[in-house]
Amino acid sequence: MKVLVVHNRYRSEQPSGENNVVDQEVALLADAGHEVGVFERRSDDIAAMSLLEKATVPLRVPWNPAVRTELTARLRAERPDVVHIHNTFPLLSPSVLAACADVGVPAVATLHNYTMVCPPGTLYRDGHLCTSCVGTAPVPAVRHGCYRDSRLATVPMAVNLAVNRRRWWSGIARFFCISAAQRDFLVRAGMPVSRMLVKHNFVADPGIGRTGPGEHMLFLGRITAEKGIRLLMAAWERCGLEIPLVIAGTGPMQDEVARWAGSRDDVRYVGLQSKAECRELLARSVAVVAPSTWLEAFGLVVVEAMAAGVPAIAPAHGAFPELVEDGVTGLLHHPNDPASLADCLRRVVDGNDSMGTAARRRYERDFTPSTGLTRLLAGYESAISEGAARALRP
Structure with missing residues (x-):
């Protein structure tokens, strides 16, 4: 299988379980003999941008036309069987969905958090569970400055959610939820249940385990x-x-x-x-x-x-x-x-x-890599089959 992984890497100064999951899945697929490419941006790169470039980053969070053009060209050149999207914030944007649609390549997405219904993806505010933006316009997130305690910083994320929510829900063939609890919550929030698969994250055997009661x-x-x-x-x-x-x-x-x-x-x-x-x-x-x-x-x-x-x-x-x-x-x-x-x-x-x-x-x-690979490939094959069936419809 030929897979292109799309991911905006989080800053290296803070540990990122999501970055680790992406790296492990890429290695897992490659080790199993699949052809894997990566289309990525790095949040670390923002620090090296000019002041003008930094100022325009929030404007490109909801839509980045340059990314759409670049990814479309790569998809046409490489023709992967499936595109696997992880994080698109802040440098990629949901324009990657349009690129997949332009070329007719089926896309799947791993939902590492709750950004489909909550701008910062946490369902958490002021020390408590918060669902104020679930199923409605994300105005409360801006009012409370839910991202980095800043109303200004929250605006691009809120706009992104409001403008692209339906695009995500219709443009992704399969969503990988990382727990049944997450899937059930998102289905109650209105996401399409037929496209929601549970695929727990896997962990490589550490090669070291506890031999006594612990210290x-x-x-x-x-x-x-x-x-x-x-x-x-x-x-x-x-x-x-x-x-x-x-x-x-x-x-x-x-x-x-x-x-x-x-x-x-x-x-x-x-x-x-x-x-x-x-x-x-x-x-x-x-x-x-x-x-x-x-x-x-x-x-x-x-x-x-x-x-x-x-x-x-x-x-x-x-x-x-x-x-x-x-x-x-x-x-x-x-x-x-x-x-x-x-x-x-x-x-x-x-x-x-x-x-x-x-x-x-x-x-x-x-939770072993072999179990993770089985579930990952099953999701890919399901998305590819659905894409092929759509292509045959008059």
Whole structure:
């Protein structure tokens, strides 16, 4: 199969699970013998632009005609069987859909978040779930400055959603949802159920797993409020465990977390870690804690923990209930409840051996690269077949 992957890469200064997923899928397809090309832009490139170019970036978020022209030419030259779209913000834009239509190449898209119904894609505002823009004009997002706490910065994203919502819904042959929870929410929001497939993200076998009970609790991810870091801090102060808590990652709250960790003997903040260091931290964990306060569309760190034979503690909302079988592969706590999270932290110490074994079995069944490849190709073939059927219609 001949595949062209379209992706706007996130800034390299911050870890991006989405970038990692794209890279892993490209490598997976290539290793399986498929011909894979990449059409991409990099948000890092904005820093090197002239002031005039930077000023025009927001204008090109809803539509970038130069990208349409360039991609159309490439599609005509290479004639891929399918185009796989990931992120188009801010330098590509939904004009990539028009390019696919111009050449008659079927397009699929992975929905890594909720940008089809929410300008910043988070369904989260001021520390709470927010659905104000779902099914309506995204005026509330602008009013509240939901992207980067800025009304001005939110305007291009809101315009993009308002202008291109129907274009996405009609121009994509198959949407890959990364969880059933995400699919169900988007279908309720009006997206076409017949085009929505569930394809969980996969994780490569780390080649290293836990061999004992573990040495520490681990939080691994972006240091932000929506990832539940303050909830974890409040819960940790309640639970009184003898093992340490290790926090790895960077983000807007890293200074606050570093100060808190520096004031305690039972917490270590280790900052941004390499992939190898993350694998080592996971393999030495009693459990991984993912206490997100927003509705995660997936939970990559939970599956990474499964691969290492480590249970996870996560909230009973979003995608987590379909990833974590409560009491079997990990524990689910009441969302936004520090007492419930503290109780799970205490409980996992006693039962983490059996849960870790069960977590590894779940990984081997549902989240390996071979399973990911099967589901990916099935989605491609479905989109290609539908495109061929359309072409034959009078």
